[in-house]
Amino acid sequence: MLYFDNxxxxxxxxxxxxxxxxxxxxxxxxxxxxxxxxxGMETARKVFDSREKIADFFGLxxxxxxxxxxxxxxxxxxxxxxxxxxxxxxIISDLEHNSVLRPLFELKKQGKADFSVAEVFESEPEKTVExxxxxxxxDTKLIAATGASxxxxxxxxxxxxxxxxxxxxxxxLVDMAQTAGTMKMDMDETGVDFVCAPGHKGLLxxxxxxxxxxxxxxxxxxxxxxxxxTYSLFPEQPAGLPEMLESGTLNVPGICGLSAGxxxxxxxxxxxIEKREIELAKFIYSELSDMNKIKLFTxxxxxxxHAPVISFVFGDLSGEETSALLSEKGVASRxxxxxxxxxxxxxxxxxxxxxxxxxxxxxxxxxxxxLIGIIHGLSKKY
Amino acid sequence: MKECFFLLSSITSAMKGEKILSQNGYxxxxxxxxxxxxxGCGYIIRAFGDKNKMTEILKKSGIRINEIKESR
Numbered sequence: 117m118l119y120f121d122n123x124x125x126x127x128x129x130x131x132x133x134x135x136x137x138x139x140x141x142x143x144x145x146x147x148x149x150x151x152x153x154x155x156g157m158e159t160a161r162k163v164f165d166s167r168e169k170i171a172d173f174f175g176l177x178x179x180x181x182x183x184x185x186x187x188x189x190x191x192x193x194x195x196x197x198x199x200x201x202x203x204x205x206x207i208i209s210d211l212e213h214n215s216v217l218r219p220l221f222e223l224k225k226q227g228k229a230d231f232s233v234a235e236v237f238e239s240e241p242e243k244t245v246e247x248x249x250x251x252x253x254x255d256t257k258l259i260a261a262t263g264a265s266x267x268x269x270x271x272x273x274x275x276x277x278x279x280x281x282x283x284x285x286x287x288x289l290v291d292m293a294q295t296a297g298t299m300k301m302d303m304d305e306t307g308v309d310f311v312c313a314p315g316h317k318g319l320l321x322x323x324x325x326x327x328x329x330x331x332x333x334x335x336x337x338x339x340x341x342x343x344x345x346t347y348s349l350f351p352e353q354p355a356g357l358p359e360m361l362e363s364g365t366l367n368v369p370g371i372c373g374l375s376a377g378x379x380x381x382x383x384x385x386x387x388x389i390e391k392r393e394i395e396l397a398k399f400i401y402s403e404l405s406d407m408n409k410i411k412l413f414t415x416x417x418x419x420x421x422h423a424p425v426i427s428f429v430f431g432d433l434s435g436e437e438t439s440a441l442l443s444e445k446g447v448a449s450r451x452x453x454x455x456x457x458x459x460x461x462x463x464x465x466x467x468x469x470x471x472x473x474x475x476x477x478x479x480x481x482x483x484x485x486x487l488i489g490i491i492h493g494l495s496k497k498y
Numbered sequence: 499m500k501e502c503f504f505l506l507s508s509i510t511s512a513m514k515g516e517k518i519l520s521q522n523g524y525x526x527x528x529x530x531x532x533x534x535x536x537x538g539c540g541y542i543i544r545a546f547g548d549k550n551k552m553t554e555i556l557k558k559s560g561i562r563i564n565e566i567k568e569s570r
Contacts, residue, residue, distance in 0.1 A: 147511035152540070153531025164513040178560060180510050346508045356562065359508045 121448045125316045125454025136376035149345040166375035174329045175302030183328040183361045188293045190213040190311035191328035198337040200229035204257040211265040213493040214455040239421040241273035248488045258287045263295030267459045269425030278307045295422045298390035306460035321374030333357045393475045397424035403488045407495040430498040435469030445490045501569035504543040505535040515561045536539035
């Protein structure tokens with residue numbers, strides 16, 4: 117199989133990640149933060165060390181404000197529902213995933229918060245920032261912006277948006293679903309208030325892992341109530357991160373794998389990984405743009421302005437049909453609407469969707485050449 | 499050298515406090531005893547040194563201490 121569905125989850129996972137997960141069953145098999153016995157303490161220490169490492173990775177000096185979640189969606193929900201349930205106004209981009217749109221839609225439906233959608237201008241960061249600025253109101257509390265579109269790869273100018281938010285006394289949430297592991301994030305330096313990221317995509321960890329990093333934890337509320345290993349005799353959910361947001365047993369094998377994945381990313385360097393992936397994306401884009409019956413939707417990918425994600429279709433076929441043809445030839449891509457209604461509406465693909473190729477850490481130039489050969493063959497037929 | 503017990507509210511606070519005290523040259527380790535720490539999590543930092551100095555270091559680092567006990 118030629119795997120080009122890394123925007124959904126990266127595959128295969130590095131051997132170090134698989135080993136770390138397996139080892140966790142032997143060395144860290146007890147429940148962390150509950151018991152005082154040897155393995156319980158060792159597991160708690162492993163979780164603590166992982167938390168410190170991941171907080172440092174995102175430039176978050178207070179590691180207790182790094183919360184383990186089951187995925188990026190859960191992390192986004194915690195921030196959006198916490199802030200939105202108190203009322204006010206939130207600005208999002210027209211490239212956001214449903215994991216941002218749907219919580220806000222729900223809040224609006226309940227009459228709790230309002231939101232506006234700002235237009236993103238591909239490869240025009242200043243214009244995009246101006247677009248967000250126009251939506252700022254007196255009651256705007258938060259800007260929620262993706263690092264890059266999960267469908268079209270178009271990046272948002274995160275640092276410039278952080279400046280805009282800071283100047284206007286607004287908080288900024290960055291959804292790093294497609295950029296964690298390739299885009300360096302220093303929360304202490306940039307002033308980004310909340311980062312949400314999956315552990316299983318660019319960070320190379322197992323599925324079922326995600327993180328929420330918070331510079332302003334005082335705005336967060338628990339969404340899940342229960343055992344935290346703290347204040348056990350009291351019925352109230354204890355305050356204080358991370359436990360307040362981590363009720364129930366943690367995904368220790370997942371955390372061990374995620375920690376190993378981040379070590380792998382650190383060893384190679386985010387910039388180097390990004391550069392390699394974008395080079396492959398550029399080549400794919402260039403080859404596809406030379407084929408007559410292929411429709412592309414964005415400008416050629418560049419490191420500054422795009423993540424390594426390419427959407428296309430064959431002739432008049434839908435994205436799902438295009439992806440199915442590739443699947444028959446052994447290529448894993450994703451067709452359809454990618455849980456991103458806003459992005460497809462923006463790009464005029466809401467009727468037939470697109471076929472998405474997403475390049476990841478494990479993709480090689482040889483795989484890309486094979487992929488191009490297959491697409492070239494199919495493009496002659498459709 | 500005095501032995502101090504810092505009673506904390508979570509394992510994360512306890513481990514962070516232990517790390518910070520160690521980085522500052524104090525001998526410190528975490529253990530659990532709900533008889534000593536009745537504040538729910540039961541985790542305690544046992545550390546050796548000047549109570550006031552260690553407390554100041556922990557508080558500066560944002561560690562919330564529920565209670566401090568000293569060995570007699």
